[in-house]
Amino acid sequence: MFQDEAAFRFVGGRVSVDFTATHGLRWRDPSLERIPAPADLARWFLEAGLTDIPVPVSASALRSARELREALYRLMRGRVFQESLDRRAIDVVNRWAAKAPPAVRLTADGTAKHLVEPAVSGLLAFVARDGVDLIGSPHANRLRQCSSDTCTLLYLDTSRAGSRRWCSMQACGSRDKMARYRRRADE
Numbered sequence: 001m002f003q004d005e006a007a008f009r010f011v012g013g014r015v016s017v018d019f020t021a022t023h024g025l026r027w028r029d030p031s032l033e034r035i036p037a038p039a040d041l042a043r044w045f046l047e048a049g050l051t052d053i054p055v056p057v058s059a060s061a062l063r064s065a066r067e068l069r070e071a072l073y074r075l076m077r078g079r080v081f082q083e084s085l086d087r088r089a090i091d092v093v094n095r096w097a098a099k100a101p102p103a104v105r106l107t108a109d110g111t112a113k114h115l116v117e118p119a120v121s122g123l124l125a126f127v128a129r130d131g132v133d134l135i136g137s138p139h140a141n142r143l144r145q146c147s148s149d150t151c152t153l154l155y156l157d158t159s160r161a162g163s164r165r166w167c168s169m170q171a172c173g174s175r176d177k178m179a180r181y182r183r184r185a186d187e
């Protein structure tokens with residue numbers, strides 16, 4: 001199945017995990033930066049559903065966002081491979097998690113809620129808080145790295161047995177199945 005490499009991936013199961021996927025193909029040299037410009041980060045906020053209003057992003061906000069992203073990635077990967085957590089990464093995530101997330105409100109019908117007038121720092125605070133909540137909870141034991149050598153995205157395994165091997169069955173799972181099928185056909 002063809003997928004646009006630069007397209008954002010939302011298979012992580014949590015917004016903080018999906019944020020780490022804005023740096024893709026980490027196994028490859030060069031890897032893939034999915035938010036090369038401030039406008040790309042603004043687009044990610046929209047596609048991730050964190051806001052329905054485009055948010056202006058500055059170059060320095062983009063740098064901060066990437067720093068937060070890499071810190072989250074290091075900590076989550078540390079959880080996947082049961083390594084000790086990087087102190088510096090913890091400091092970066094905590095700094096963002098301490099900031100105020102965007103305000104929320106109920107709509108008139110009392111069901112939906114929307115983020116009100118979000119700013120980049122609030123949205124990053126929201127992502128950082130999600131990361132703290134996840135990394136510091138028992139759910140962190142369900143963090144996985146996709147078994148596909150050409151993917152290696154992180155995701156949260158929410159299957160009952162906790163034995164999911166791929167970030168997405170549609171993409172990496174079916175590719176693996178196809179490869180095994182071909183190998184069998186060759187024998």
Ligand SMILES: [Zn+2]
Nearest residue numbers: 146151167172
């Ligand atoms: Zn994958």
